[in-house]
Amino acid sequence: MSPLPLDDSLYKEEDMGFIKQETGIYDPDALKDHVLRIQKKAYALHGFPCIRGFRFARTVISQLPAYQQALKVGKERDGAIFLDLGCCCGTDIRKIASDGYPVRNLLASDILKAFWNIGHELFMSTPTSFPVVFLPGDALNPAFLEPSTPFVTPSEIKDLPPPMASLSSLAPLRGHVSVIHISAFFHLFTEEQQHHFARCLAGLLSPLPGSLIFGRHIGHSNAGLKWSLRTGMDDQKMFCHSPESWVELWEGVFPKGSINVEVELKEAPTDAGQMRDWLVWSVSRI
Template sequence: MTDAQAAAEELRLSRFSKENRWYLKDSQGHIPPNSRKLLEEYSHIPPEDVDAHIYKMRDLLWSHAPFPCVGEFKFLILRLPTHPQYNRILSTLKSASAPYLLDLGCCVAPDLRSLAHSGIPSTQLYGSDLVSSYLTTSYELFNDKNSFKGTLVPANIFSETLFEEEFRGWEGKFTFIHAGLFLHLFGWERQVAASEQIVRLLKQEKGAMFLGEMAGCQGGGLRGGPARAGVGKEETKQWQYLHDEGSFEKLWGEVAEKTNTVGRWKIESSFKLRRLEKEKEGNQALGYFEGEGIGFFVFSVERI
């Protein structure tokens, strides 16, 4: 084995190491009650078996792709029910028009299962993630291989053939597109590129909406996690662009210019600075990102 091969293998092993600080040994304080309730009521897992099931599935997902959201149990957090637009989304999905929702970067798609449990026909629900094994494993996690009729498609949002292959027939299909903990994986240019694809996926009608949540940063700017974070292939510090209200509005302004939709969007957003004492309790820990001014950012972008 050459020195380069040895270094690459060392990096691979370090990414999967359970000694990484974002691999939490104890789930206590990190599994919200509504996530536990979903596993009990929707997945029909006995309450006394839920914890063992979570640990088993977390380690399986970690062995596939060791993202911080897996190590920190965030893959089970339901983001949509706490979003300011949730009630509107729920009522619209239940309407006679039966619109479609896409959860982009959905990991194991817990929000889609939550919507199905709330009475939304799962045939209206779509999800996509880069890691195909997250999607296939989600059926085992939620015990719904025979009951969940939603569409889960592995795809790379940056693929040049996205709309000819994985997302064929999806252009202009969705009334709602949700992206939780997704855009913050990228730098500014890639966020713009991903958002251009999202605009293509949205229905070209008033009320169509892109919404989500992600790590944010006071003032907006590049922030990074440590090298060997498990989300990159090179032994370098990983940098992403994090937003607050002002920087996100600027980003979407650029997206609007590139998609010839200037003046056709209503943006609502909110940034809250993290509280370190809450972080230690597992409340939106955001432990991967380093530096001052880190917080949580919630947004919606609606066609008008």
């Protein structure tokens, strides 16, 4: 199915405050021209709804309830690795860097490095001025990301994390990642694949108390196959978790009693403009 055409009316200047701050482009017309130019380049690369709806250019991470906990871990725990999986152009990881998470501990990952490069254009930065490590890879490729049993205690970890710049996959980070952010990701996959990803992320997460995975994605009050992400057509249904099934999923992949899952259902528009229920959630090691 061909992507929908771009629609400039979806652009909202009030959503571009972080872009203004980071680029210094405060003239409304110049800012809009800049964002639209980058949008066209990104949409030509792949017609994702998040590009068409300008999600790639606005921050969502700081609106999540677990954001302050994530920042606290980054500021107080030495060497606390933060992974933004499915980072697209990197707007959210730039936000947490701006708010004080040490840049040296940040790791961004997505399937296409071209989007990360477009992020440098969007924010008028370079790998030198914003030296966050980007690791390209397909999360469905077991050579890049595979399920592993979560560690129960820190004493089980026998090795130090390798330098992030040396990574070619996420496997060496098992048990070493303090914070994982993953938004608008799970609903793109089948129920079985979502369970697979939960097992993968559980294995990466540090067993230290306060380590967390958090994000948001489309959900439903009743778990099951629901609407399409883009059109709502019955022939393109996605699997949506409910708050109850989401808790059950995570409690099934971590050792019993080792995590606290917080989740709520909130109505908000998708990147395609439809109103949907979103799961806003966090999984924290106790």
